[in-house]
Amino acid sequence: MTGALTELASQLNRLPPELVKSFMASLADDIDRDAVRECGRAWANLASSMLQDSPELKALVVQTILAEGPRINANAINAFSRFVNGLTRDDPEALGRFVSQVTENVDGKELSKAAAAMTNAFLDQKLHLGSWLWKLMRGRMKKKFGI
Numbered sequence: 294m295t296g297a298l299t300e301l302a303s304q305l306n307r308l309p310p311e312l313v314k315s316f317m318a319s320l321a322d323d324i325d326r327d328a329v330r331e332c333g334r335a336w337a338n339l340a341s342s343m344l345q346d347s348p349e350l351k352a353l354v355v356q357t358i359l360a361e362g363p364r365i366n367a368n369a370i371n372a373f374s375r376f377v378n379g380l381t382r383d384d385p386e387a388l389g390r391f392v393s394q395v396t397e398n399v400d401g402k403e404l405s406k407a408a409a410a411m412t413n414a415f416l417d418q419k420l421h422l423g424s425w426l427w428k429l430m431r432g433r434m435k436k437k438f439g440i
Contacts, residue, residue, distance in 0.1 A: 305313050344351045380387050416422065434440050 305316075308316075344354065377388060
């Protein structure tokens, strides 16, 4: 399946961008969103029960995540950062609308625990956090108060 998806992307990459865009839009219009949600729930339930019933599998997944996760996450964060920067360049309010819609559907207790764990992990690093935090705060003050 991975090989087929790789080949599909390679073939689509050879076509004119407008044709691919039209093709993707057509595919997106035909997607049964309820069926996609149900599929996601079914796979999530299967994965959850497999991990719960198999300590060996859970240990292997955790070990793999800890070994490969940092590099994969860093690459994903870099790609996502570039995407967000481009998105906000084109539509400065798009990200705010997106986050607002997402937060309406988030489990607040789980997010709070995860955010605390991630924040503590980042605060434990020496990543010029002070200068980054100052830039963030200054940007927020400029946006909020026009300072």
